[in-house]
Amino acid sequence: MKKILKTLDPILGKTAFSKAMQLIYEDFGKKENSFVKNTAFNKNFGISTGQILEGAKLAETLGIEYSGILNNTTAKVAGKAYYCTANKSIFKCTRNTSINYADAGYFVAISNDDLLGKLENLGKFNSDSKGTSFVIGDLGVCLCKYNISNPNGQFQLDCDLPLVYKDTNFIALMNSDSEVSRHTIAVPIGKNAIRLTNFGGAKQLIANVIVLGRI
Known part of the structure; x- marks a missing residue:
């Protein structure tokens, strides 16, 4: 409107009036159209309450x-x-x-x-009377300890595992710290069981077994 006022002479001539109307027309063309201003309108950017996140x-x-x-x-x-x-x-x-x-x-x-x-499925730990188990993804690990007493020496013993594996293609490893355990093998006989067999005539044996496989 300041532009318009400056253009208007004390006595409006045809030229002055035309210039004024042109300026009015141009100013109207710059106006903001009417719209509903929601709660986020014209607020500052920021991360605090009442601000808009960029x-x-x-x-x-x-x-x-x-x-x-x-x-x-x-x-x-x-x-x-x-x-x-x-x-x-x-x-x-x-x-x-x-x-x-x-x-x-x-x-x-x-x-x-x-x-x-x-993250929750990354690793699950459990311990019970059958042994200790740890699951990482679809890999299951069992740590089992068996105290075996057999007066007659050679034996076979079936042992349940704390995990149920996908199939019987898992690996059972015996502790070989002693001469007695070197004559003992562990083989899968089910998805959650192994069989310990001793060929060395052991009458007393502590068998530490590590089992690895997919669950």
């Missing part, structure tokens, strides 16, 4: 660049993050692709809940 902060939080929705056929770039509307989770693209679903061959879940689940 888009770049999402990339800083994830550690990689966020590149939009996964569920479309646009190009997905390896090393960038995408949100899957079906799984309600963020995935990291591991190989360039244009598929529209979270295929494990191209994406890995990196949302907090997914990472927490992986």
